[in-house]
Amino acid sequence: MKKLKLLILTMGIFLITGCYNYRELTQIALTSAIGIDKSENGEYVVSIQVLNTQKQGGDSSSSGDMTKFILYTSRGKTLQHALRTTIFNSPRRLYLNHMSLLLISERVAKEGIEDLLDYFARNAEFRKQFLVVVSRDSDPSDVMQVVTPLEALNAQNIVDSIIADAKYYGMTSKITYEDMLKNYLNPRTNIILPSVKYLGNAKKGEKEGNVKQSEPDASIEIQPMAIFKDEKLVGYLTDEESRGLSYIQNNINNSILTCNCNHDGVFTLEMVLNKTKLKADLKHQKIQIHINAKSNIKEINCDLDLLDPNTITEIEKMANHHLEKMIQDLIENILNNYETDIFGFEELLYKTDPNTYHKLQKQYGEELLENFDFEVTANITVQAKGNIIKEITR
Amino acid sequence: MLENVEQIVQKIKEETNNLDDIIYRKKIIKKKKVYIIYNEPLTSSDKISDFIVRSLNHIEQEKFSTKNLFEIVENDISNFKVKKINTYQDVCLYLHKGFTIILIDGESEALALETKANISRGINAPDTESTVRGAKDAFVEDYQINLGLIKKRIKTNDLWIKSLNIGKYTATQIGVLSIHGVVKEELVNQVMKQLKQIDIYGIIDSGMIKNLIEKETKSLFPTIITTERPDVVSKALLEGKVAIVVDNSPYVLIIPGVLNDFFKTMEDMYGKGSNVTFTRILKFLSFIIALFTPAVYIALITYNQEMIPTDLLANFATQRDGVPFPAFFEGFIMIISFEILRESDLRVPSFSGSALSIVGALILGEAAVNAGIVSPIMIIIIAITAISSLPFTEYELINALRWYRILFMLGAAFLGIVGVFAVAIFFFIRMCTLESFGKPYLMPFAPTIFSSLKNSIVKFPIKSLKKRQPYLSDNRIKERSKSK
Numbered sequence: 001m002k003k004l005k006l007l008i009l010t011m012g013i014f015l016i017t018g019c020y021n022y023r024e025l026t027q028i029a030l031t032s033a034i035g036i037d038k039s040e041n042g043e044y045v046v047s048i049q050v051l052n053t054q055k056q057g058g059d060s061s062s063s064g065d066m067t068k069f070i071l072y073t074s075r076g077k078t079l080q081h082a083l084r085t086t087i088f089n090s091p092r093r094l095y096l097n098h099m100s101l102l103l104i105s106e107r108v109a110k111e112g113i114e115d116l117l118d119y120f121a122r123n124a125e126f127r128k129q130f131l132v133v134v135s136r137d138s139d140p141s142d143v144m145q146v147v148t149p150l151e152a153l154n155a156q157n158i159v160d161s162i163i164a165d166a167k168y169y170g171m172t173s174k175i176t177y178e179d180m181l182k183n184y185l186n187p188r189t190n191i192i193l194p195s196v197k198y199l200g201n202a203k204k205g206e207k208e209g210n211v212k213q214s215e216p217d218a219s220i221e222i223q224p225m226a227i228f229k230d231e232k233l234v235g236y237l238t239d240e241e242s243r244g245l246s247y248i249q250n251n252i253n254n255s256i257l258t259c260n261c262n263h264d265g266v267f268t269l270e271m272v273l274n275k276t277k278l279k280a281d282l283k284h285q286k287i288q289i290h291i292n293a294k295s296n297i298k299e300i301n302c303d304l305d306l307l308d309p310n311t312i313t314e315i316e317k318m319a320n321h322h323l324e325k326m327i328q329d330l331i332e333n334i335l336n337n338y339e340t341d342i343f344g345f346e347e348l349l350y351k352t353d354p355n356t357y358h359k360l361q362k363q364y365g366e367e368l369l370e371n372f373d374f375e376v377t378a379n380i381t382v383q384a385k386g387n388i389i390k391e392i393t394r
Numbered sequence: 395m396l397e398n399v400e401q402i403v404q405k406i407k408e409e410t411n412n413l414d415d416i417i418y419r420k421k422i423i424k425k426k427k428v429y430i431i432y433n434e435p436l437t438s439s440d441k442i443s444d445f446i447v448r449s450l451n452h453i454e455q456e457k458f459s460t461k462n463l464f465e466i467v468e469n470d471i472s473n474f475k476v477k478k479i480n481t482y483q484d485v486c487l488y489l490h491k492g493f494t495i496i497l498i499d500g501e502s503e504a505l506a507l508e509t510k511a512n513i514s515r516g517i518n519a520p521d522t523e524s525t526v527r528g529a530k531d532a533f534v535e536d537y538q539i540n541l542g543l544i545k546k547r548i549k550t551n552d553l554w555i556k557s558l559n560i561g562k563y564t565a566t567q568i569g570v571l572s573i574h575g576v577v578k579e580e581l582v583n584q585v586m587k588q589l590k591q592i593d594i595y596g597i598i599d600s601g602m603i604k605n606l607i608e609k610e611t612k613s614l615f616p617t618i619i620t621t622e623r624p625d626v627v628s629k630a631l632l633e634g635k636v637a638i639v640v641d642n643s644p645y646v647l648i649i650p651g652v653l654n655d656f657f658k659t660m661e662d663m664y665g666k667g668s669n670v671t672f673t674r675i676l677k678f679l680s681f682i683i684a685l686f687t688p689a690v691y692i693a694l695i696t697y698n699q700e701m702i703p704t705d706l707l708a709n710f711a712t713q714r715d716g717v718p719f720p721a722f723f724e725g726f727i728m729i730i731s732f733e734i735l736r737e738s739d740l741r742v743p744s745f746s747g748s749a750l751s752i753v754g755a756l757i758l759g760e761a762a763v764n765a766g767i768v769s770p771i772m773i774i775i776i777a778i779t780a781i782s783s784l785p786f787t788e789y790e791l792i793n794a795l796r797w798y799r800i801l802f803m804l805g806a807a808f809l810g811i812v813g814v815f816a817v818a819i820f821f822f823i824r825m826c827t828l829e830s831f832g833k834p835y836l837m838p839f840a841p842t843i844f845s846s847l848k849n850s851i852v853k854f855p856i857k858s859l860k861k862r863q864p865y866l867s868d869n870r871i872k873e874r875s876k877s878k
Contacts, residue, residue: 021810024721025695025714030707053711097700098707127700156704 025053028095032069033155034083035103035140036116039075046082047103047141048072048094049155068152071145071206079119096125101155102132102177103140103196109226109233113191117184117231120177128178131159131194134226136236138198145206146198146218152211154220161222162194170246170255171224171239184231188346191228192245195236197221229340237330244330247291247323248343250276256298257380259322262314265302269295269319269382280348282356287345289376291323296384306389312382320378327376335369345369396480399427399499406431406486416489419447423454426463427499431485436492438511445472446494446507464501471496475508487565514539520622523787525661532622537567537641543624544571544639548631552576556586560603564596567641568603571627576634576867584831585636585649600640600647610828614797616790617830619651626660634867650830650866652837654850656788657681662853670853678851680782684795685821687779688725689802689814691771696721697810713769722807724768726800728776731758733796736780833865 035047050070072089076082086094102120104113120126135143148157166173172194183189200218210216224242226233237245246252252274258266271293279288297306297315304311334342346368349357364371396402403418410416419430428450432442449471458466468476477493479485480503485495492510517539520532533540545553552574559565568589572582588607597603600620610617621627622644627637630648638647648655657677662670694702695710702710717724735754742750762768779799783792798821805813828835838846845861848854861870 021697023696023699025699025707025711026717028699028711030704030711032704051708051711053708053715055712055715095699098704100704 023093023095027092029086029090029092031094031096031099032153033101033103033144033158034096034099035105035135035144036079036108037105037140038108038111043075043077044079044082045073045075045141046079046086047144048074048083048086049144050090050094051153067147069154071141073141079116080123096123097127099126099130100159102130103135103143103158104132104193105135105140106137106233109134109193109228112231113228114184114231117181121181126177128181129176131162132175132177132180133158133162134193134195134233136195136197136223136226143196143198143220146220147206147210147216148220149211149216158196158220158222161220165222166246166251166253168254169243170252171242172222173225173246173249173251186347188341188350189344190230190340190342192225192342193228195223195226197223225342227334227338227340227342229338234338234340240326241330241333244327245342247274247276247327248278248289248330250274252276257295257319257323259319261302261304262318263302267297267302267304267315267318268299269315269380270298271295271380278345278348280345280352282349282353282360284373285360285371286373286375287348289327289374291327291376291378291380293378293380294383295319295380297382297386300391304391306385306391312385316380316382319380319382323378323380324376327378328374331374331376339366341369345372396482396485396497396502396504397500399429399497402482402485402497403429403431405482406489409486421450421454423450424458424463428463428467429497430494431489431497432494432509433489433492436490436511436513437494437509441473441509442494446496446509448472450496464498464503464505467496467498468505471505471507473507473509477506478503479506480504490565517543522789523621523623523626523659525659527664528660529623529625531624533624533644533646535642535644537569537639540624540639540644540646541569541571544627544631544637547624547628548573553631556582558586558589560589560592561594561596564598566597568597569639571631571637571639573631573634576632576862576869577636578634578866578868581636581649581831581866585638589638597640598642600638600643600645603638603640604647609831613824613828614794615653615825615828615835616656616788616794617651617828617835619648619655619788620645621648622646623660629660629663632872634862634869650833652830652833652835653825654836654838656786656791657851659787663856667853667855671851674851674853677785680785681795684779684782685798686802686814686818687782688729688775688799689806689817690811691775692721692725692803693806693811693814696807701811710769710771713771716766717769718766719768720807721772722803724772725776725803728768728772729779729796729800729803732776732780837865838863 030051030053031048032051033049035049037045037047039045048071050072052067052070054066070090072086074082074086074088076085083094083096104116108116120128143158144154146154148154151157151160162172163174165171175193180191180193183191197220198218199221200216206218210218224237224239225245226236228234243252243255246255252271255271255274256268257271258268260266273294275292277290277292279290280286281288300306304315306312331343334340346357349360361368406416407418415434417432417434421428421430430442430446430450450467453466453470456466468478477488479488479495484506485497485504488506489495492508493506494509496505496507498504514534514536517531517534519530531543533543541555550573553571554574555569555571557567557569560568570582570585570589585607589603592603592606594602594606604618604620605611608618619626619630627646627648631637636649638649640647657674662674665673695714699707714721719727731754735751739750739754759773763770763773783795786792801821802814802817805817807813809816825836826834826840834841837843838850843863843865846863849859860872862872864870
């Protein structure tokens with residue numbers, strides 16, 4: 001009898017608390033990406049990309065002619081308001097846990113993203129691992145409606161492109177919301193974000209037909225990094241600068257480096273096994289950047305005699321010089337024109353010697369880094385010349 | 395007691411309501427009445443006429459005083475198994491066992507002569523525990539043959555058998571086998587005590603004995619092994635376990651049976667350690683799959699969608715689209731229909747069995763998906779669950795799994811993955827508290843017995859398995875003849 005009572009009580013616990021957070025898959029709208037823009041009157045305009053999980057009539061296996069995703073747009077004074085009122089257009093509530101991409105319009109980024117950071121950190125519905133990307137010169141809703149080839153889901157397409165680029169070229173790097181938040185909360189670092197651009201015809205790009213031709217009417221292109229000062233977007237890097245930034249941050253995995261020959265013409269090296277070491281000397285106010293890399297010769301479009309061992313040394317020298325200059329220019333440009341430390345140099349100084357750092361910071365304030373000398377040394381080793389040794393000529 | 399022959403014959407006739415099957419043959423030897431009584435269906439008339447009647451005829455012609463007729467008959471009768479009995483109850487008992495009773499007028503004792511007819515099928519290959527490699531003989535319904543199959547394998551004086559009869563009407567012979575010096579005596583005593591306490595009208599099969607002596611009656615999991623393989627029994631005896639052979643049952647009970655025993659097959663003894671380990675890992679995996687898969691699936695797609703990779707979740711969502719039932723209910727329908735299918739498959743005669751499976755599995759499943767009642771993924775989940783419960787030979791274990799499976803599904807339906815864990819905690823506590831005749835059910839894992847872990851999930855080469863489990867035997871070293 002006692003056991004029976006216990007059993008009934010136990011079952012009661014299940015019933016009382018049971019089914020909290022219960023949601024069937026047919027009740028939720030799987031959100032893959034969110035784009036944030038602002039209208040003229042200061043309202044948030046939110047574009048929401050939702051996976052289309054409707055089954056084809058009859059045949060369950062093929063996805064047929066159905067669109068892979070649906071784009072909703074809604075407005076509101078706050079982000080939460082805008083997101084929740086998507087329900088006006090959609091029969092299901094948004095399920096945000098699987099969101100993989102957050103697209104911020106240039107306008108919002110220039111106005112400041114602090115509110116936005118706060119919202120996504122506060123809201124438990126979001127996972128903090130989604131990528132954040134700035135949509136350059138284009139509306140997020142335009143970027144998000146493009147039907148892309150190969151990877152039909154637009155958001156996944158952008159994410160995959162950025163990951164592939166970071167892995168094989170090094171122009172952008174994969175920056176999740178969490179990384180961004182860390183960079184923002186740390187007073188000694190600044191936010192950098194990759195950016196994307198919409199190319200082509202807006203009206204045609206949203207049709208499924210976009211992918212039924214070999215050259216789509218519209219496409220999305222990965223752009224170099226966008227740089228922030230505090231919460232505001234201040235500008236974009238160029239392709240070369242962007243890669244330079246990756247070299248400094250030791251983010252280069254595999255990349256290519258095209259340099260000018262001493263004579264005319266160019267050659268291209270594939271950079272593998274890069275390692276960048278940063279060293280700060282606060283006493284002499286000097287930061288050393290040392291890049292160690294191995295490379296393979298991929299292409300030679302100038303008059304070089306590879307049979308001569310000295311040529312390799314020459315190539316290495318040219319490449320070293322090119323890389324050093326590339327990075328030197330980048331640092332100069334950023335510190336002089338944007339006055340923001342996107343490299344994490346201040347963090348390096350702080351970590352090396354916090355006391356002196358604080359002293360120096362009091363002394364120089366904002367212009368701390370401008371009083372530092374940057375010494376860039378590159379040490380590129382050519383380890384392979386490719387399958388042929390001599391240049392092909394007749 | 396037995397002096398008045400006519401009276402006894404009369405009594406038997408009365409009690410059996412003049413049963414035609416009992417044959418009474420009256421013979422006068424040296425002016426003394428001698429009755430030959432036997433039960434026709436149970437006896438071999440060849441044996442009776444060849445040996446008993448002929449011997450008696452022979453005795454009749456010899457010269458001796460009538461005083462010691464009983465001794466003469468006892469000594470001269472050409473039958474090997476002669477028993478002296480002196481009560482009326484024994485007369486009836488042996489009569490129903492297939493013995494021939496010789497009653498001599500004026501003697502206080504009677505003779506029971508073994509003349510059993512061979513009413514048993516021959517030794518066949520095992521039906522329920524098939525192995526690729528290994529002995530192909532299985533127990534039959536005859537007590538003596540079953541004992542023979544075991545004794546054939548263990549040739550020692552230490553194989554002790556304690557026997558008793560249970561059941562008011564059936565008087566079924568039960569034998570408790572153990573190897574003296576290996577087994578813990580207290581285990582044998584405990585089993586004997588349990589058996590002696592049984593008070594029942596009849597025992598039809600060892601399954602009844604199993605239910606009567608099993609202590610953990612509330613537990614779903616089996617704590618006694620049943621097997622139809624003599625080699626399994628022999629192996630168990632050598633490890634220090636106790637076997638119960640029941641007359642008329644082709645299944646022998648082995649005590650104790652812990653969870654790990656149900657993951658082992660006889661073949662494990664013959665295979666290479668590494669290969670056996672692989673199969674055992676498979677079995678443990680399928681045990682876990684059979685328990686958890688539907689529950690975890692339900693928990694993930696109704697509560698914890700964030701735990702599924704996006705692409706897979708989109709896939710699930712597409713498949714679930716249009717299914718009108720909640721996931722738990724959908725799974726429950728499928729599980730119940732599978733169990734009905736399995737049960738009917740067992741009961742129908744084998745010639746229509748395959749047709750039934752095809753209709754059930756293929757047509758019903760396919761049609762259910764097309765009709766949009768269940769999602770294809772649910773069919774996959776139920777199918778993998780069903781397959782995973784089949785590598786076990788012990789039927790009780792499969793049945794226990796299905797109760798827990800539904801319990802896990804309920805947990806998942808109410809609380810998601812938290813519910814699954816809550817039920818899992820209950821499940822593991824239950825398993826840990828379970829005992830089989832005083833032996834922890836999860837041994838050798840909990841409590842951990844390192845020497846026995848060598849033959850648990852992993853199996854070490856047979857040479858390194860030198861010790862018995864401390865719970866089963868005090869004599870832990872497996873002695874060999876050379877080391878003596």
